[in-house]
Every structure is written in structure tokens, then in C-alpha cells.
Amino acid sequence: MNYNVAIRNNQSIPLKDIPEQSYHTFLESNISLLKDRDDRHCVNYFGYGIGESVKLFCCIADDSMHLIYVSSCIVNKGATLNSFAKHNFAFEKFEREINENFGVKYTDHPWFKPVRYAHNRIEKSKVMDNYPFYGVESEELHEVGVGPVHAGVIEPGHFRFICNGEQIMHLEIQLGYQHRGIEQLFLQKKSLIERTILAESIAGDTTVGHTTAFANLWESLSDYQADKDLQFTRTLALELERIAIHTGDLSALCTDIAYQLGSSVFGRLRTPIINYMQEWCGNRLAKSLIRVGKTNFPYTEYHANRLNEVFAAYEPDFNEMITKLFKLPSALSRFERTGVVTHEEVKLIGTVGMAARMSGLNRDIRLSHPHNLYSTINHEPIIKNHGDVYSRTQIRKEEVKQSIGYVKTLINDIPTFTSISEPELTPKPEMFALSLVEGWRGEICHCAITNAKGELALYKIKDPSFHNWLALAQSVRNNEISDFPICNKSFNLSYCGHDL
Amino acid sequence: MFDNLKILYHQGKQFIPNVKTVEVPGIFRGRPVISNAKVDEQALKAVCPLGAIDVNPVRLNLGKCNFCGECAFKFQSKIEFTKDYKISSNKPEGLIVTEGEDKPIILDESLIRPEIRKLFSGSLKLRQVSAAGDNSCELELNASGNVQFDMGRFGIEFVASPRHADGVVITGPISQNMAAALQITYDAIPEPKIIILAGVDAISGGIFANSPALDRSFIDRYKPDLYIPGNPVHPLTFINGVLCLLGK
Numbered sequence: 001m002n003y004n005v006a007i008r009n010n011q012s013i014p015l016k017d018i019p020e021q022s023y024h025t026f027l028e029s030n031i032s033l034l035k036d037r038d039d040r041h042c043v044n045y046f047g048y049g050i051g052e053s054v055k056l057f058c059c060i061a062d063d064s065m066h067l068i069y070v071s072s073c074i075v076n077k078g079a080t081l082n083s084f085a086k087h088n089f090a091f092e093k094f095e096r097e098i099n100e101n102f103g104v105k106y107t108d109h110p111w112f113k114p115v116r117y118a119h120n121r122i123e124k125s126k127v128m129d130n131y132p133f134y135g136v137e138s139e140e141l142h143e144v145g146v147g148p149v150h151a152g153v154i155e156p157g158h159f160r161f162i163c164n165g166e167q168i169m170h171l172e173i174q175l176g177y178q179h180r181g182i183e184q185l186f187l188q189k190k191s192l193i194e195r196t197i198l199a200e201s202i203a204g205d206t207t208v209g210h211t212t213a214f215a216n217l218w219e220s221l222s223d224y225q226a227d228k229d230l231q232f233t234r235t236l237a238l239e240l241e242r243i244a245i246h247t248g249d250l251s252a253l254c255t256d257i258a259y260q261l262g263s264s265v266f267g268r269l270r271t272p273i274i275n276y277m278q279e280w281c282g283n284r285l286a287k288s289l290i291r292v293g294k295t296n297f298p299y300t301e302y303h304a305n306r307l308n309e310v311f312a313a314y315e316p317d318f319n320e321m322i323t324k325l326f327k328l329p330s331a332l333s334r335f336e337r338t339g340v341v342t343h344e345e346v347k348l349i350g351t352v353g354m355a356a357r358m359s360g361l362n363r364d365i366r367l368s369h370p371h372n373l374y375s376t377i378n379h380e381p382i383i384k385n386h387g388d389v390y391s392r393t394q395i396r397k398e399e400v401k402q403s404i405g406y407v408k409t410l411i412n413d414i415p416t417f418t419s420i421s422e423p424e425l426t427p428k429p430e431m432f433a434l435s436l437v438e439g440w441r442g443e444i445c446h447c448a449i450t451n452a453k454g455e456l457a458l459y460k461i462k463d464p465s466f467h468n469w470l471a472l473a474q475s476v477r478n479n480e481i482s483d484f485p486i487c488n489k490s491f492n493l494s495y496c497g498h499d500l
Numbered sequence: 501m502f503d504n505l506k507i508l509y510h511q512g513k514q515f516i517p518n519v520k521t522v523e524v525p526g527i528f529r530g531r532p533v534i535s536n537a538k539v540d541e542q543a544l545k546a547v548c549p550l551g552a553i554d555v556n557p558v559r560l561n562l563g564k565c566n567f568c569g570e571c572a573f574k575f576q577s578k579i580e581f582t583k584d585y586k587i588s589s590n591k592p593e594g595l596i597v598t599e600g601e602d603k604p605i606i607l608d609e610s611l612i613r614p615e616i617r618k619l620f621s622g623s624l625k626l627r628q629v630s631a632a633g634d635n636s637c638e639l640e641l642n643a644s645g646n647v648q649f650d651m652g653r654f655g656i657e658f659v660a661s662p663r664h665a666d667g668v669v670i671t672g673p674i675s676q677n678m679a680a681a682l683q684i685t686y687d688a689i690p691e692p693k694i695i696i697l698a699g700v701d702a703i704s705g706g707i708f709a710n711s712p713a714l715d716r717s718f719i720d721r722y723k724p725d726l727y728i729p730g731n732p733v734h735p736l737t738f739i740n741g742v743l744c745l746l747g748k
């Protein structure tokens with residue numbers, strides 16, 4: 001008997017082909033798939049409401065086989081179940097979300113808390129103001145609350161620290177402030193361009209990442225094979241987005257250790273990259289660049305020459321500054337052994353992207369489930385092993401250089417741009433589709449289900465931050481509270497991508 | 501020491517000498533110009549995903565515009581986005597561009613409260629609140645203070661505490677979950693204070709306009725002093741908008 005169906009990244013399958021299990025088998029089979037297999041992890045686990053019941057879909061990626069195993073199970077809304085998270089902690093957030101949306105309860109969930117206070121949550125009595133924070137009764141310990149409005153120009157979230165003097169014992173992060181109801185809006189908005197703009201707005205710092213996931217998924221649902229020009233556009237834009245944001249992150253890291261020179265130089269070095277995006281598509285953060293089935297901005301030899309000019313000016317200055325930063329004892333002493341998340345911990349939490357690669361966990365969709373032109377790039381993920389701020393800084397330094405290399409190779413072979421008008425795309429009825437993209441933060445997963453009329457019935461978005469916020473909370477334990485900002489910046493997680 | 505001097509020397513001059521006249525690179529989509537060309541107006545109206553286009557006469561509301569350029573691609577003879585980044589106004593009507601008109605967008609001087617220029621023209625400290633913003637406007641507001649755009653040279657800065665601020669800059673469509681925090685922040689700013697809405701999401705809700713997860717009652721309770729369109733706002737749009745408000 002097949003417990004699941006195996007699909008590839010960006011493959012659509014008829015809904016009826018996904019095996020349906022009893023909950024007991026569903027739990028056992030998925031947990032055993034993951035047991036002692038570091039090359040497998042859950043990329044999405046969510047509910048799809050059908051009347052009084054909810055159909056659960058579990059998607060387990062196998063990085064060695066380049067497959068995703070999808071299985072399903074129908075339970076009643078409000079049912080009381082045994083949790084996956086008791087056996088595999090990486091499921092904890094997914095199950096909390098299923099509880100929040102459908103009222104499913106778990107008997108043995110280790111950390112049963114609200115997720116984002118979605119507007120359509122079941123229990124309206126649960127509100128932002130009565131989040132059940134973990135507390136410790138002690139005369140010696142004190143609590144520090146930070147946010148939702150933070151000191152800088154950044155997004156809102158609430159951090160609650162329990163400290164022993166200057167030392168952090170525990171951090172709990174409350175999110176949900178950014179909730180805009182985006183998954184529901186995907187169903188309400190009927191035109192493709194509206195949905196594309198929604199995808200661009202999931203996380204404005206990952207415009208290319210999320211819009212590429214949406215475009216790849218929509219084309220798959222509509223059985224449309226995008227030409228090489230679109231594959232080229234998306235791959236190139238993903239790598240440019242990575243270079244730009246990593247450079248900005250290096251600036252932010254320098255800011256938080258009060259290293260003014262690094263902060264200013266990396267800050268100004270981000271500008272030519274995002275200004276180049278504007279030269280290409282009219283928007284510094286690449287909004288409007290990625291479209292389903294077409295592009296409004298054909299890439300030409302002129303663009304390639306301009307990009308080579310930009311890199312010719314960028315690279316010497318970047319190399320000079322990054323070399324200096326990594327030789328500066330006062331910087332290194334702040335980076336090294338600060339905010340450590342061990343290999344065992346990242347496996348337990350199930351982190352993705354940089355937050356996995358920092359601690360020896362090889363998770364990179366570009367290699368394991370290649371999309372767009374990544375199968376033509378011989379991608380080698382940058383892996384570090386210390387799991388500290390230093391490792392996360394190193395990854396950025398090396399990925400910037402690696403991405404520049406990829407971009408230079410890509411623009412040596414510019415395809416002919418023919419996809420300039422919008423094709424007629426009709427999603428097929430009763431389908432399930434899944435799309436994985438390696439954004440600069442890590443793995444982005446979008447899933448969609450269509451109904452009998454071919455209309456969108458479910459749209460499910462998972463930003464890498466969904467997994468990684470817990471790693472930040474873990475990283476600051478036993479660190480000084482004054483090191484929290486640098487730990488936070490070194491992860492640079494998304495609030496809006498999490499809150500949706 | 502010599503390393504640092506070398507690095508400094510290699511940066512050259514990064515700052516933009518004149519942020520009011522500098523030309524932006526490439527194909528920036530700023531203030532649109534709508535020609536008198538005859539097109540299928542209903543089709544034109546329908547092409548806009550955010551309902552920013554109205555007809556008879558054809559008008560484009562920059563407070564609702566995503567600057568995606570779809571209308572200009574499909575109706576090239578009718579709509580053209582220029583590189584004019586000075587597109588802020590201090591009243592919603594000021595953001596409406598009508599066909600046949602090609603004139604700069606300016607502030608209505610009569611609406612500017614006298615205390616704003618009297619008190620803030622030398623120094624304006626702002627508290628930014630991201631109320632479900634997608635972090636694109638936030639990135640651009642941060643960029644406004646970097647060594648290139650350097651709005652600090654005009655005495656304009658973002659500060660950490662609302663108690664130190666002269667006004668609030670709101671980004672994002674204002675979610676229910678953030679409405680209370682926005683109100684508390686605003687209340688903590690001493691009088692007199694200004695309100696700036698930055699980006700399409702803050703001005704009109706943008707693509708989220710009708711989402712049940714929003715609570716935009718703050719905008720109904722208070723009158724914003726400045727509307728800065730864009731998705732995201734360009735740093736030059738932001739700086740020029742604020743400078744106009746301050747009369748600088």
C-alpha cells in the first residue's frame with residue numbers, strides 16, 4: 001500500500017492521486033519517513049477546510065532523491081489528536097497553525113501556543129494581549145519586554161526575555177502583528193495580476209523569491225512550460241536579490257557592533273545592486289519584474305554590459321571591506337561564539353536556508369530540488385559548522401561572491417526574449433501543486449489546490465522564517481542581552497512573511 | 501589605520517549633492533502623464549489591479565497606484581510614467597493625475613499647519629511605525645538615511661522613542677493586530693505632531709484594501725499631513741516630500 005505519492009518540485013498532480021490515510025497511519029508513516037534521515041524534512045503541513053472536516057496535507061522533501069512525498073488525512077474540525085511534534089519537534093509550528101485555523105487540538109503537543117492570531121482564527125477570544133508567555137517565578141530573575149514597535153525602522157514583533165542579570169535564560173517571540181490575511185486574499189482576488197501583486201507583497205524584501213514561487217506554481221497548475229527567457233529572468237533576479245540583501249545584512253551586522261566604517265560601506269554597496277534592478281525593471285526591489293508566463297522587461301546585451309560595469313566597481317570595494325572586517329579583532333570577538341545554535345538543535349527545530357547551513361545542515365533547494373535554471377548551475381551550498389553569528393556572517397560573505405560568479409555565467413548566455421505577451425492560462429481542476437524556491441533567506445514553499453471548476457480553493461504560503469524564528473530564540477540563550485540585536489540581525493527573519 | 505584610510509579613499513564621494521534635481525538611473529516609474537489619445541476607457545480601467553484608474557476624464561490616483569506599469573504597457577499611447585519622483589501631496593485629491601495635464605505634483609500651501617514650519621524646519625525627528633508593511637518601504641526609508649541619500653543633512657532623522665519624535669511615519673495597510681500599537685505610539689508623541697503616510701499600502705490599503713484583517717480607523721480619526729506614494733516609496737520621493745512640507 002502506498003502511504004504517499006512522490007512528486008517533483010513544481011509538479012502538479014490530481015488531488016485524487018494523493019493517498020488518504022487514517023490519522024494513525026498518517027502520523028506513523030510520516031514520522032517514520034523522517035526518522036534518522038537528515039536529508040528529509042517537512043516542507044509544508046497544513047489543513048484544507050471542507051465543511052465540518054479538515055483535510056491535512058503533509059509534504060516531506062527528500063533531498064537525496066529530489067522528491068517530495070505528499071500524503072493526506074481527513075479529520076473533524078475540533079478533533080483531539082496525538083501530535084506529530086511529540087515525535088518530531090519540527091512539526092510544532094505547523095500543528096499550532098492547524099489548531100489556530102481549524103480548532104484541532106493535540107493531547108501531547110510540547111509547545112501549544114498561538115501562531116499569528118489570524119483574522120479567521122477559530123477562537124476569537126484569543127487576542128494579541130493575552131498571549132500565554134512562558135513565565136518563571138523567581139526573586140532573582142527579571143523579564144524584559146521589547147516591541148512590537150522596535151528602535152529602528154523595522155517590522156513589528158514582541159520579544160519577551162527572561163534574564164538573570166545581563167544573561168538571557170529564555171526568549172519567547174510573539175508574532176502576528178503583520179497579519180494581513182494574504183492567503184484568504186489569494187482566493188478573493190480573481191485576476192492573475194492581482195494575485196501576482198499579492199505574491200510580491202508577501203515579503204517585500206523577498207519580492208523575487210515569493211513571486212518566483214507563485215509564477216512557477218501557477219504555470220505548473222496551468223500545464224504551461226515557461227520558456228528559457230523566463231527561467232533566465234527568475235534565476236538571475238533571485239541571485240541579484242541575494243547579493244543585494246546579503247550586502248545590506250553585512251551593513252546591519254556592522255551597525256550592531258558599532259563598526260561605523262563597515263556599516264556605511266556595505267550600506268552604500270547595496271545601492272548599485274538595487275539601482276541596477278531599477279535599471280532593469282523600474283523598481284529597486286524588483287517589484288513588477290516577475291510575471292506569470294511573460295516578462296515586461298526583456299534582458300539584453302546592454303543590460304549584461306551594465307551589470308558587468310556594476311560588478312567591476314562593486315567587487316574591489318566589497319572585497320577590500322570584507323577582508324578588513326574579517327581581520328578586525330574587535331569585530332571578530334563580537335561575532336565568534338555569539339548566538340550559537342548547534343547542529344543537533346537546528347535538526348530538531350528543522351531550520352532551513354542560511355539558518356541550517358550555518359550549523360552543518362545541508363539544506364539548499366537550489367541543489368536538492370532545483371527550479372528554473374539551477375539544474376544547469378553546478379551549485380555547491382556554502383556550509384559552516386559553528387552555528388554562531390560568525391558562521392552566519394561568513395555565509396553571507398561567501399554567498400555574495402558565489403552569486404556574483406553565477407550571475408556572470410548566466411549573462412554570458414542570454415536567451416532570446418519571446419515571452420512578452422500574456423498567454424491564456426487556465427488552471428486545471430482538482431489539482432494539487434507545490435513549488436519550492438531557495439530565496440536569500442532559505443526555502444520558500446507555496447502550495448495550491450483547485451476546485452472542480454479550476455478555481456483556486458486553497459493557497460498556502462510558507463516563508464523560511466516560519467521555521468527559523470525558533471532558532472533565533474534558541475540562539476540567544478545564555479548570551480548577554482546586549483548581544484540580542486546582533487543575533488537578530490544575523491538571522492534577519494521576516495515578520496510579514498511569517499504573519500502573512 | 502592605513503587600511504581604513506585606503507577604504508575611505510576608495511569610496512570616493514558617495515553622497516548625492518542635490519537630492520532635488522538628481523536624475524534617477526534607468527527606467528524609474530514616477531509621476532505618470534496621461535495623454536488625450538482615445539482608447540477603450542473601460543478596458544483601461546479594468547487593466548489596473550488596484551482600481552487606481554477612473555474614467556471620464558481618465559484619472560490615475562497615485563494613492564492607489566502600485567506603479568506596476570501594467571496600464572502603460574498595455575496602453576502605451578495613453579499612459580507614460582516619467583522619471584519625476586516628486587509625487588507627494590498633503591491632500592488625497594493632490595495625488596490624482598488627470599488626462600491632458602502634465603504638471604508637477606505640489607503641496608497645497610494653505611493646508612500646511614503654521615506650527616509645522618515654525619517648529620520643525622530646522623530639525624524633524626520621526627518615529628516610523630510599520631503597521632503590516634511588507635518591509636519594502638521600511639528598507640527604502642532606511643536607505644533615505646544612508647550615506648548616499650543622507651537626509652540627515654536636512655535635520656531629518658528617524659528616532660527610537662516616540663517621546664523624542666515630532667511625528668509618525670506609517671507604512672503598511674494597518675492590520676487589526678497592529679492598530680493598538682500604532683495608537684499607543686502616536687499618543688506617546690508630544691504635541692504638535694505630524695502624520696506621514698508612506699507607500700500605497702498606508703495611503704489606501706493597496707492590494708490589501710478590502711482585507712478583513714485590517715483596521716484602518718486610525719486614518720479616519722486623524723488627518724495625515726503628507727501622503728507619499730510608491731510601492732515602495734523611493735528615498736528621493738520621501739526626502740523631497742518631507743522637504744516640501746517643511747518649506748525647505
